[in-house]
Amino acid sequence: MLAAAFREAGFEDFRFMARLLLADALGVEPGEIVLNPDREIGSAMEALGPALARALSGEPLTRIAGRRSFYGRDFRVTPDVLDPRPETELLVEEMLKRLAGQRSPRLLDLGTGSGAILLTLLAEIPQATGVAVDVSPAALAVARANAEALGVANRVAFHEEDLFAGVIGLFDAILSNPPYIPSAELAGLEPAVRDFDPALALDGGLDGLDFYRRIAAGARAFLAPGGWLGVEVGAGQADDVSALFGAAGFHDFFVRTDLAGHARHVFCRG
Numbered sequence: 001m002l003a004a005a006f007r008e009a010g011f012e013d014f015r016f017m018a019r020l021l022l023a024d025a026l027g028v029e030p031g032e033i034v035l036n037p038d039r040e041i042g043s044a045m046e047a048l049g050p051a052l053a054r055a056l057s058g059e060p061l062t063r064i065a066g067r068r069s070f071y072g073r074d075f076r077v078t079p080d081v082l083d084p085r086p087e088t089e090l091l092v093e094e095m096l097k098r099l100a101g102q103r104s105p106r107l108l109d110l111g112t113g114s115g116a117i118l119l120t121l122l123a124e125i126p127q128a129t130g131v132a133v134d135v136s137p138a139a140l141a142v143a144r145a146n147a148e149a150l151g152v153a154n155r156v157a158f159h160e161e162d163l164f165a166g167v168i169g170l171f172d173a174i175l176s177n178p179p180y181i182p183s184a185e186l187a188g189l190e191p192a193v194r195d196f197d198p199a200l201a202l203d204g205g206l207d208g209l210d211f212y213r214r215i216a217a218g219a220r221a222f223l224a225p226g227g228w229l230g231v232e233v234g235a236g237q238a239d240d241v242s243a244l245f246g247a248a249g250f251h252d253f254f255v256r257t258d259l260a261g262h263a264r265h266v267f268c269r270g
């Protein structure tokens with residue numbers, strides 16, 4: 001019945017969506033629905049109606065569930081944070097390669113949102129420590145809750161600040177997935193993004209590059225010798241962002257493309 005509702009509404013992945021929604025209502029993993037298709041769903045019926053209505057109106061399922069799997073771990077997401085995207089896992093993956101062999105690297109995440117990037121790295125590197133920065137106190141509250149749930153809260157400091165303001169010390173890696181949408185393009189974004197991700201997480205200024213300019217200007221003062229900077233960029237921004245960092249004195253550039261072949265992450269040393 002759920003799958004049919006999604007199919008009629010024109011969703012291509014209607015079976016998958018039905019499974020996720022049902023699993024969420026039942027409080028089980030989606031795989032359990034496949035393994036036990038005849039399970040009793042009586043008590044979940046009440047939750048399913050409103051959730052189905054939200055899904056049919058275009059709200060992403062991760063928003064309805066309030067959680068998202070990122071790099072194999074469960075993250076809480078609320079309307080105050082960007083829903084972490086699968087491509088951002090590549091930023092984590094590449095930085096992990098660069099940090100291999102370091103026992104206790106210090107990490108800085110600018111614009112941490114749900115904490116997906118930094119908290120994943122802390123979970124992957126048991127002795128790493130980090131600083132999570134965000135201007136949004138509500139986002140930081142979500143990141144804190146995620147840090148507790150992942151058991152890494154004792155290795156992270158949370159700063160409610162504008163980028164580098166309040167940051168002290170040197171870091172082996174600085175990471176950021178900053179807001180990068182040009183302001184004039186915000187209104188034309190697809191509804192699943194425009195209506196559900198916070199504007200504060202999206203608006204990158206006139207040409208979308210404001211945050212990269214500010215990070216390029218500030219980051220070298222906080223990079224330990226040999227340390228890496230890694231940023232996510234929007235479609236078509238990799239060359240401009242690399243040029244900005246190059247002009248600020250960064251070197252050893254590496255650009256990572258996503259599975260669709262788009263240049264998504266720029267890495268360099270200070």
Ligand SMILES: C[S@@+](CC[C@H](N)C(=O)[O-])C[C@H]1O[C@@H](n2cnc3c(N)ncnc32)[C@H](O)[C@@H]1O
Pocket residue numbers: 081082083084085088110111112113114115116117133134135136139161162163176177178179180200201202
């Ligand atoms: C694109 S989201 C990235 C969230 C998370 N790092 C991720 O990749 O899923 C950008 C984040 O930057 C934060 N932000 C916006 N302006 C900021 C500023 N001036 N200083 C620090 N953080 C800022 C937003 O609140 C938002 O959480």
